[in-house]
Amino acid sequence: MEKTMRTARFSFAVVTLSDKGSLGLREDTSGPYLIDCLKKEGYQLADYEIMADKHDGIVAKLLELVESGVDLIVTTGGTGPAPTDVTPEATREVIERETPGISEAMRAASLLKTPHAMLSRGCSGIRGTSLIINLPGSLKAARENIEVVLPALPHALDKINGGTSDCGTA
Numbered sequence: 001m002e003k004t005m006r007t008a009r010f011s012f013a014v015v016t017l018s019d020k021g022s023l024g025l026r027e028d029t030s031g032p033y034l035i036d037c038l039k040k041e042g043y044q045l046a047d048y049e050i051m052a053d054k055h056d057g058i059v060a061k062l063l064e065l066v067e068s069g070v071d072l073i074v075t076t077g078g079t080g081p082a083p084t085d086v087t088p089e090a091t092r093e094v095i096e097r098e099t100p101g102i103s104e105a106m107r108a109a110s111l112l113k114t115p116h117a118m119l120s121r122g123c124s125g126i127r128g129t130s131l132i133i134n135l136p137g138s139l140k141a142a143r144e145n146i147e148v149v150l151p152a153l154p155h156a157l158d159k160i161n162g163g164t165s166d167c168g169t170a
Helices: 002-007 030-040 055-067 087-094 100-111 115-119 139-160
Strands: 011-017 044-051 072-076 124-127 130-135
Touching: 002 139, 011 030, 011 055, 030 044, 030 072, 030 139, 044 055, 055 072, 055 087, 055 130, 072 139, 087 124, 087 130, 100 115, 100 124, 100 130, 100 139, 130 139
Parallel strands: 011 044, 011 072, 072 130
Antiparallel strands: 124 130
């Protein structure tokens, strides 16, 4: 109960980035999983969209979500080494301050499970009072990565939104 009380004041959005998914040619499994996971943690869903992994569209969507006041924006997909994977570049264009520890923690945990984790280029960062986190697109990888960051999210979002609690006591 304490967990949901701490997170209930925070909104979240999930943006699935998949060229095939945006055309209805592939079922999005990671997006719905992330929505369910974050709702169970007590976060409030503000938006969900499946869109093509296109730089300008991603930038526009992220800015729209930030400007509408969404606290946590989670993307899934578009973080690999393929030429069409441009999510990290678009995210870096939007964020004002990186949160490298989040991205490093996800990659480190994933690397214990697969050497392919070193190919993930996802990043994370802050713009205004929004935290943006790129997750891989596969359900398995998205699940493993969100589990790594969940314990730190309430404190991170509180601090980003002006909370004054000490980090060492959270």
